[in-house]
Structure formats: C-alpha cells, structure tokens
Amino acid sequence: MARAVWSRLGRILWLSCLLPWAPAGVAAGLYELNLTTDSPATTGAEVTISASLVAKDNSSLALPADTHLYRFHWIHTPLVLTGKTEKGLSSTIHVVGHVPGDFPVSVWVTAADCWMCQPMARGFVVLPITEFLVGDLVVTQNTSLPWPSSYLTKTVLKVSFLLHDPSNFLKTAVFLYSWDFGDGTQMVTEDSVVYYNYSIIGTFTVKLKVVAEWEEVKPDATKGVMQKTGDFSASLKLQETLRGIQVLGPTLIQTFQKMTVTLNFLGSPPLTVCWRLKPECLPLEEGECHPVSVASTAYNLTHTFRDPGDYCFSIRAENVISKTHQYHRIQVWPSRIQPAVFAFPCATLITVMLAFIMYMTLRNATQQKDMVENPEPPSGVRCCCQMCCGPFLLETPSEYLEIVRENHGLLPPLYKSVKTYTV
Numbered sequence: 001m002a003r004a005v006w007s008r009l010g011r012i013l014w015l016s017c018l019l020p021w022a023p024a025g026v027a028a029g030l031y032e033l034n035l036t037t038d039s040p041a042t043t044g045a046e047v048t049i050s051a052s053l054v055a056k057d058n059s060s061l062a063l064p065a066d067t068h069l070y071r072f073h074w075i076h077t078p079l080v081l082t083g084k085t086e087k088g089l090s091s092t093i094h095v096v097g098h099v100p101g102d103f104p105v106s107v108w109v110t111a112a113d114c115w116m117c118q119p120m121a122r123g124f125v126v127l128p129i130t131e132f133l134v135g136d137l138v139v140t141q142n143t144s145l146p147w148p149s150s151y152l153t154k155t156v157l158k159v160s161f162l163l164h165d166p167s168n169f170l171k172t173a174v175f176l177y178s179w180d181f182g183d184g185t186q187m188v189t190e191d192s193v194v195y196y197n198y199s200i201i202g203t204f205t206v207k208l209k210v211v212a213e214w215e216e217v218k219p220d221a222t223k224g225v226m227q228k229t230g231d232f233s234a235s236l237k238l239q240e241t242l243r244g245i246q247v248l249g250p251t252l253i254q255t256f257q258k259m260t261v262t263l264n265f266l267g268s269p270p271l272t273v274c275w276r277l278k279p280e281c282l283p284l285e286e287g288e289c290h291p292v293s294v295a296s297t298a299y300n301l302t303h304t305f306r307d308p309g310d311y312c313f314s315i316r317a318e319n320v321i322s323k324t325h326q327y328h329r330i331q332v333w334p335s336r337i338q339p340a341v342f343a344f345p346c347a348t349l350i351t352v353m354l355a356f357i358m359y360m361t362l363r364n365a366t367q368q369k370d371m372v373e374n375p376e377p378p379s380g381v382r383c384c385c386q387m388c389c390g391p392f393l394l395e396t397p398s399e400y401l402e403i404v405r406e407n408h409g410l411l412p413p414l415y416k417s418v419k420t421y422t423v
Helices: 002-027 339-373 379-392 397-407
Strands: 031-037 046-055 070-075 080-087 090-096 101-111 121-130 135-141 150-152 157-163 174-180 186-189 193-196 202-217 223-239 245-248 252-254 258-265 271-278 292-294 298-304 309-318 323-333
Touching: 031 101, 046 101, 046 121, 070 080, 070 090, 135 150, 135 202, 135 223, 157 174, 157 202, 157 223, 245 309, 245 323, 258 271, 258 309, 258 323, 271 298
Parallel strands: 031 121, 150 223, 252 323
Antiparallel strands: 031 046, 046 090, 070 101, 080 090, 101 121, 135 157, 157 193, 174 186, 174 202, 202 223, 245 258, 258 298, 271 292, 271 309, 309 323
C-alpha cells in the first residue's frame, strides 16, 4: 500500500516538473538561429558572434512572448570569452583567439534553467583566426565597366587597402605599405590609398605588402614593439575602348572588279566585327549580319560588285568594353571597253600585214630581175621545166625574148638594128 502511494506521488512530481517546459518542447523544430560574425580576425583581436531566434520557414509564426523563459547556450573553447550580452531573443558573445586556426562555435536555445530540455533551435559557425593582418585590396575607377576586374587604360585607378579590424585592436599601430603594380612600377607609402594610371593594355597583378607596428605592455610591465604583416593582391585586366574604325579603300570602282578594304580598329582586341552593304549608311541591327572574331587591330574584307550603283559599307565592331560603328561610301560604275586594251594587238596585226606586202613586192621584183638577166636557163632546168610544165613554156629563145620585150618595154633592146646603104 505504501509502495503504491509513493509511486503515485513520484508521477505527480515528475509531471509537475515537466509542465513549465511544455511550450519549449512543443516549439522545438519551429524556430531557427541566425548567426552573424565579424571574422576573420588576427590573433589577439576580439571577435563578435551574434545569434538571433527567428521563425523557421514561416514569417507569420509568432515568436514567444516571454523572452525570459529561454536561454542561449554557447560552446566556444579554446577561444577565450571576453564578454556576453543577451537582449530579447538574441545573444552576443566576444571571444579572442591567441593561436591561428579555424575554430567551431556552436549555440542552442532551451527553456530557462533547463539545459537538459530539448533545444528550440541550434546554430553553428566556424571562426578563422590568422596570425597575419586581415583586409582587402579594392580597385576602383570613375568609369564603371560591366565586366569584373576590367578597367580602362589611360584612366586613373584608385587602389585602396581596407584593414579589417572591427575591434580596433590595431588602433595604435603605424602602417607601412609597399606597392608593386606588375608593370615594373614599385613604391612605398604611409597612406593606404594610391592612384595609378596604366598606359598599356594587358592583365596585371597589383601586389601589396602591409607592415603594422605598435607598442604593447608585457606581463612584466615592460614595453615591447609588436609587428604584424600581410600580403594582398588583385588581378586587373586593362582594356582600351574602341575610339573608332579607320577604313582604307577605294571610293570608286567598276563592276566585276575585286575590291579590298582594310579596317584599322582603334581599340584593344579581341574584337567582334560585323559588316554589310546597304543602299544607305545606317547602323546595323542585331542579327543583321554574321559576326566575325578578330584577334588583331586590323582586318581585310573583300567584295566583288556585279551591279552598278551607290553603296555603303556599314561596319560594327565591339570588344569587352565598348562598341562603335563606321561607314564607307563607294560608287560602282559599269565596266567599259578600253581602246588601249586593243591598241597593241591592232598595231601588231597592221605591222605584220605591211611586212607581208613588202615581202611579196620585193620577191616579185627579184624574180623579174632574175628573168631579165638570165634569159637562158640552164639546160638541166630547162629540161625539167619542159618535162614538168609541158606546153606552158615556149620552145625557142626568140619567142621567149619577145614576151620579155613586151612585158618590159622600158628595158633597152637586146640588139641594135643595122641600116644598109647602097652606093
């Protein structure tokens, strides 16, 4: 009997202990923790971590009204805790790391005074601690470009070093900056901001070495000089805008003649070039012509006109920074027959014809002279002529001389007449 009474009393006490923590158990899984931190940090500097309890996946879910019913529990070892504050449904701690490394920090929320109860939400973050200075190298220019790490040549660049020290750990330090701009230029300054102008295109790496020195009181009450360094870099791609396109080529040409036009681009490659012939000089629309990739600052385009008329080369070029248009007018005339083309052949033909006529004339004159000077052909020749020519040759020399005399009346007679006198 007594044993049954004590069993009932034990159950009642156990239920009475669980009743205050019932809301926390019901709320488990409905909330989550948002964690923020100002890490990374250098060794010795203070790091701040904040955790806030918010509704999970449902902004309309009401948060607990009584914030005193809940508590934040942190685990941060081996980091040293330097401060902790709680306000409403958020908690903030400050820790310091004396050795470099990546340190995990976890936090969870439970009902007040019940660390063994089921957590309403959990959070986890990793803090990177380094022995070097922490900061960023920022490069800016008045002309903003839509491409990352791309800047214009012959335009001033502002290069700044932004130290990351939210806890003001290095507020008494003296800094020295050593700059290397990657094009052979180096300088040392005491200012964290410099201005530089690149005159050539290309990809450059800006390197910066930062040295910080300050005095610190040691445990034995003596002062010592402390020093921290840091190396930073930024890659820059210097481009040059397309200031225009120089077109070198004829403005007047005949049909069926091959024309070559040279395009000189006043800007940095690589380029995308597109051109088309139009009746009027109008800008090219997107998709109006086939783009061509050009890896240099010069490009030759060729075309043969088949129809006469007035034309305009509409040219568009662009690089990663800008784009530009250019036009080139040209008049095409119909091809004509040029007299000079046929002058030499005609003169040659006439010369050949005149030479042939002179040759035939001289030949005939030579043959006639030979016939007069040699009336008696050789016997062999005569026999051959008689056998070959037959009736076409005369048989007697007298008849032959008579024919020669008739044909050459101007020649003197071959004999003189003799007069006879009677006494």
